[in-house]
Amino acid sequence: xxxxxxIAFSPDEAANAAMRVFWARGYESASTRDLLEAMQLSRSSxxxxxxxxxxxxxxxxxxxxxxxxxxxxxxxVAAPSAMAFLAGLFRETAQExxxxxxxxxxxxxxxxxxxxxHDGLPSQHARQSIAAITALFRQAVARAQAEGDIAPDxxxxxxxxxxxxxxxxxxTLLKSGVDAGQAGQVVELLLDGLRR
Amino acid sequence: xxxxxxIAFSPDEAANAAMRVFWARGYESASTRDLLEAMQLSRSSxxxxxxxxxxxxxxxxxxxxxxxxxxxxxxxVAAPSAMAFLAGLFRETAQExxxxxxxxxxxxxxxxxxxxxHDGLPSQHARQSIAAITALFRQAVARAQAEGDIAPDxxxxxxxxxxxxxxxxxxTLLKSGVDAGQAGQVVELLLDGLRR
DNA sequence: CCATTTATGGAACGATCGATCCATAAATGG
DNA sequence: CCATTTATGGATCGATCGTTCCATAAATGG
Numbered sequence: 001x002x003x004x005x006x007i008a009f010s011p012d013e014a015a016n017a018a019m020r021v022f023w024a025r026g027y028e029s030a031s032t033r034d035l036l037e038a039m040q041l042s043r044s045s046x047x048x049x050x051x052x053x054x055x056x057x058x059x060x061x062x063x064x065x066x067x068x069x070x071x072x073x074x075x076x077v078a079a080p081s082a083m084a085f086l087a088g089l090f091r092e093t094a095q096e097x098x099x100x101x102x103x104x105x106x107x108x109x110x111x112x113x114x115x116x117x118h119d120g121l122p123s124q125h126a127r128q129s130i131a132a133i134t135a136l137f138r139q140a141v142a143r144a145q146a147e148g149d150i151a152p153d154x155x156x157x158x159x160x161x162x163x164x165x166x167x168x169x170x171x172t173l174l175k176s177g178v179d180a181g182q183a184g185q186v187v188e189l190l191l192d193g194l195r196r
Numbered sequence: 197x198x199x200x201x202x203i204a205f206s207p208d209e210a211a212n213a214a215m216r217v218f219w220a221r222g223y224e225s226a227s228t229r230d231l232l233e234a235m236q237l238s239r240s241s242x243x244x245x246x247x248x249x250x251x252x253x254x255x256x257x258x259x260x261x262x263x264x265x266x267x268x269x270x271x272x273v274a275a276p277s278a279m280a281f282l283a284g285l286f287r288e289t290a291q292e293x294x295x296x297x298x299x300x301x302x303x304x305x306x307x308x309x310x311x312x313x314h315d316g317l318p319s320q321h322a323r324q325s326i327a328a329i330t331a332l333f334r335q336a337v338a339r340a341q342a343e344g345d346i347a348p349d350x351x352x353x354x355x356x357x358x359x360x361x362x363x364x365x366x367x368t369l370l371k372s373g374v375d376a377g378q379a380g381q382v383v384e385l386l387l388d389g390l391r392r
Numbered sequence: 393c394c395a396t397t398t399a400t401g402g403a404a405c406g407a408t409c410g411a412t413c414c415a416t417a418a419a420t421g422g
Numbered sequence: 423c424c425a426t427t428t429a430t431g432g433a434t435c436g437a438t439c440g441t442t443c444c445a446t447a448a449a450t451g452g
Binding site: 161164177188193 | 222224225299300301305306308309310312313322323326327351353354355357358360361362363364365366368369371372373374378381382384385386388389
C-alpha cells in the first residue's frame with residue numbers, strides 16, 4: 001500500500017520538540033534553525049511534514065492545549081473535592097517559583113500576550129484555549145458549589161473568570177521572579193476569594 | 197557654545213513614538229523600520245541619538261514606567277480614599293474591554309512576559325517596574341488600612357502582590373478579548389478579596 | 393531488477409534584520 | 423567668509439529570516 005521512502009523520524013516527538021521551543025522562546029523569536037535543531041530533522045522534512053512555521057505553531061498550540069486540558073480534567077475528576085483540586089493546582093503552581101518551569105510560564109498565556117488580538121489563526125487558537133481553561137474552572141466551581149465548598153448563590157461564570165485571571169496573573173508574577181513565599185501568600189488570598 | 201548643525205527633531209517626541217511602537221508590537225517584533233517610520237527620522241539620527249535598539253527600548257521602558265508610576269502616584273494622593281483609588285483604577289481598566297487600548301495591554305507586563313527571566317537590562321528593567329507597581333499598591337493598601345477600609349491586621353505586602361497579580365491577570369483577560377461585563381465582575385471579586 | 397514514489401540533505405532564494413559608513417547639509421565661532 | 427562641528431540621508435554591510443528547489447537516497451510494487 002505505502003510506497004516510497006519511509007520517514008526516519010517520529011512526527012509525534014518532533015511536534016513535541018517544536019512545542020517546547022515555542023514555549024521557551026515564543027512564536028516570533030523561535031527561528032526555524034532553533035526548531036530544526038530541537039526537532040532533529042532537515043528543512044525539507046519540516047516543511048514536508050508540517051507545512052510552514054505558522055502551521056507548526058498551530059500544531060504545537062493544539063498539543064499543548066490538549067495535554068493541559070486533558071491533564072487538568074483528569075485531575076479534577078480524580079480529586080476528592082473540586083476545591084481540593086483548585087487549591088492544589090494553584091498552590092503547586094506557586095511552589096514553582098524560581099524554577100526553570102516558572103520561567104517558561106504557560107504557552108497559552110504566553111501566546112495570548114505575544115499575539116494579542118491579532119487576526120491570525122494562532123491568536124484565535126490562544127483565545128479559544130483561554131476560554132477552554134475558563135470552562136474547566138467553571139466545572140470545578142460548579143462542583144465545589146454542589147459539594148458545599150462554595151456558596152450556591154455565587155456566579156460560577158464570574159468565579160471561573162476570576163480563577164483564569166488569577167492563573168494568568170500568577171504566571172506573570174512567577175515570570176517576574178517573585179519568590180515562593182510571596183506567590184504562596186497571593187494564592188491563599190486568591191483562594192479566600194473563592195470561599196467567600 | 198554649541199557648534200554644528202542642530203537636530204531637526206524633538207528627542208522627547210521621538211522617544212515617545214518609539215515607546216508606542218514597542219508597546220504595540222513588543223521588543224523583538226518592533227523592527228527598526230517600524231521605529232524609524234513612527235519616529236520620523238533617519239537611521240543615522242536614531243543611532244546617533246539613542247545608541248541602538250536595546251538602548252532605545254530601555255529609554256521607552258524608562259519613560260513608560262515613569263509616566264505610569266507618576267500618574268498613579270498622583271492619582272492616589274488626590275483620591276478621597278485609597279480604596280476609592282484602587283476600585284476606580286481596576287474598574288476603569290475593566291471598562292477598557294474590547295477597545296484598542298485593551299489590546300495594547302501594559303508595556304511593563306508585556307515586556308515581562310516576552311523577556312521573562314532573561315539576563316539583559318530590558319528584562320531587569322521590566323522586573324523592577326513590576327516591583328515599583330507592587331510598591332505603589334502597597335502604599336495604597338497601607339493607607340486603606342489607616343482609613344479603615346482594610347483590616348489593619350492583614351498583610352499589606354501580600355495584598356499588594358495580590359493586586360499586582362490581579363492587574364496582570366486582568367490585562368491578560370482583556371488581551372484575550374473578554375467583554376466588559378465579565379471583566380467588571382472579575383474586578384469586583386478581586387476588590388472583595390481586598391476588603392476581606 | 394526496474395520504475396515509481398516519497399524522504400532527505402543542502403544549496404539557494406529574496407526579504408528583512410540591526411548596524412555602520414560616508415558624502416553632504418547646515419549650523420557655529422572666529 | 424572660512425574652518426569646524428554636528429546632523430542627516432542613503433547606500434551598504436554581513437547575518438539571519440522563512441521558504442523553495444533540486445539532486446540524491448531509500449523504500450515500494452510489479
